[in-house]
Amino acid sequence: MNAGDRVIEIGFGNGREIPRVLSLSADVTYFGIDISDTMVADAAEFNADVVRQGRVTVARGASAAIAADANTFDKALAINTIYFWSDPSADLKEIRRVLRSDGRLVLGALAPWSAVGRAVFQHGFRLYEKSEIENLLASARFTKYPSTQSTRLSCRRWVSRGIETISLLPLNRSSRPRLFWCAARVS
Numbered sequence: 001m002n003a004g005d006r007v008i009e010i011g012f013g014n015g016r017e018i019p020r021v022l023s024l025s026a027d028v029t030y031f032g033i034d035i036s037d038t039m040v041a042d043a044a045e046f047n048a049d050v051v052r053q054g055r056v057t058v059a060r061g062a063s064a065a066i067a068a069d070a071n072t073f074d075k076a077l078a079i080n081t082i083y084f085w086s087d088p089s090a091d092l093k094e095i096r097r098v099l100r101s102d103g104r105l106v107l108g109a110l111a112p113w114s115a116v117g118r119a120v121f122q123h124g125f126r127l128y129e130k131s132e133i134e135n136l137l138a139s140a141r142f143t144k145y146p147s148t149q150s151t152r153l154s155c156r157r158w159v160s161r162g163i164e165t166i167s168l169l170p171l172n173r174s175s176r177p178r179l180f181w182c183a184a185r186v187s
Helices: 018-022 037-046 048-053 088-098 130-139 155-160
Strands: 006-010 029-034 056-060 073-079 099-110 142-144 179-186
Touching (some): 018 029, 048 056, 099 130
Parallel strands (some): 006 029
Antiparallel strands (some): 142 179
16 A cells, blocks of 8 residues: 555445554545445444544445546455445446556455355355456456465455455365455556
8 A cells, every 4th residue: 555545445344444444554545335324323433533534434335336536546445245236247347437547456255165054144145256256357347466375364454565466265165254355456
């Protein structure tokens, strides 16, 4: 992450990770959207100081229609949200629209095998295989970096490194859910 970067996060949840994103570099500006009014309120309350300072904006919104001009953001995060998008190709194209020409996206999603037998993932989750995510990214005109495999990754750490790695498969299939971490750039 570079000083002055503008970051958008799709689905920030309770907002507890926002301070970590801000800590990655000086003068980072954060804009987050979430479909839940409850999460927006929780995140705004938790991050009240930086919201007042103007460094953070949290709003109700969806990735299919982002309330921002084209070429606004340097980095985008969408962690554990793709499962709920009705048309992920359209959502990724919209994220691509608001990213600058050299923008970066980190997309995180559960590996489908890691959700097998887990009740929480049986309702409302659309899980994607590695090839499906790659095709969706390509259709939205994102390019990806060579794959690096790992079982433990910090997405926000990737952002601080400039997002120059893509990891789509965990090394082992433990019983714990694992994520695909896709880092892509605007092509």
